[in-house]
Amino acid sequence: MKTRRIIWFLFLFLFGIISVSAAGAEANEPTGEKEQFDASTFILEHISDSHEWHILTKQNGESVAIYLPVILYRKGTGLHIFSSRRLTHGRVYKGFRLEEVGELKGRIVSVNEQGEADKKLPLDFSITKTIVGMLGAAIIGLWLFLALSRSYKKTGISYPKGIQSFLEPVICFVRDDIVIPNIGETEHERFMPYLLTVFFFILINNLMGLIPFPPPFGANVTGNIAVTFTLAFFSFIIIQISGSKGYWRHIFATPGVPFWLLPIMIPVELIGVVAKPFALMIRLFANITAGHIIVMSLLALIFIFDSLAVVPVSILFVIFMDCLELLVAFLQAYVFTLLSALFISLAIVKEHH
């Protein structure tokens, strides 16, 4: 009974996104009435990474935000760990400054005594908004699936109930409709853990990105190219590790190709090897970012027209977009997993020649 209520709560929470989404975005809006509203800054600020988690800006211009830890490594001075609060309003701390304008906007640079930025950027290992969001997703995912695995231990083999009836169909969907059709019955078990992890990691992050409040919800994690790069990189590694002899022969000694063509063929094949995960990276990044941009643009309409009359229209469109994004959240997790499985299946294929 209790778990069912929790699941219902989660559901309601998920579908309650929309109303909160509008409210949250409005709160995010800087309230400088006199200055011109800049829609692209408004949108990019939301979807790009940040060292602080902005919650709202008060009437008097004071902003309420969660200041995240900054971790920097600079050759010579070593490791620096401090709160990003020290870098607000362009302040310099320990010779670092958070750029607010120009090409390096949002990046932390080293500055000398004269306040000139050093060309060489310090290595930035800060816990940013994206990383907090990702960490939140990982913790929620771990909690969900460890609870699921515990429930199997507790009930033994029985009909699915509670959290099982909620998650098991999704797991079985991944297995029966993504992994087995591509990789095959005999070898699919080897790749199930990775593909399931990727699927749920993307799915949870996508869904959390749709929920605007409170932190760690609302970060644009899967719309961050570094994150999708990492995921694609893991797929790339898995594909290369599981590549069969035939797979490598196809790359370096394509059967049926005369040897003098190989200098052309090998680079082409190598481009193919890299292009596959590259496509994975771009697809996920672009889809999620595009969704966020559209939602934010629709909300920006309110401030562009500077009229309350636009609010219902804008909110209606946002509701529609959020529904669409809900679909996209599942779809992109599905596509990423499906294509990873497909590329793996191409790599493990046995030679028939």
Place this chain on the structure above:
Amino acid sequence: MLLASNSLTNPAIGTIFWAVVIFSLFFLLLAKFAWKPILSAIKQREEMIKGSLASAENARKEMQRLQSDNELILKKAREERENILKEARDIRDKLIAEAKGRATEEADKLIEKAKTGIEKEKAKALSEIREQVATLSIDIATKLLRQKLEQTGEQEKLIDNYLKEINLNKN
């Protein structure tokens, strides 16, 4: 370009580093503590369901076989009963017929016996009557002879009369 310079399209090393750390931990922990037991439990259950379905199918087939066996046995039993009944009927008919035949024979025999008995008795009675008639005749003769001896004229008349009587009785 706005996008080209933005961190949006420029993967940050730090983010990649943390993403690798978080994702690896997420993957390792889930693979060890979640996917393994979950997948094996799902598989076990599926196998159990498959097994149960197969055994149910087997049981159904067995039942069907038994049922058809039962029907066969029933059919046989019915045939047997029919046969037995028919035989019994035959035997009964035969017995009745036999009994009837024997009874008629017996009756015939009895009747025959009775007839012969009657014949015999009749003959006996007749011979007895004849004997008595003879004795009577002798008596009469004796008496007549005695009277004749006493009266000569009358004697002859008497003899004639007696004789007449005897002739009538004899027929």
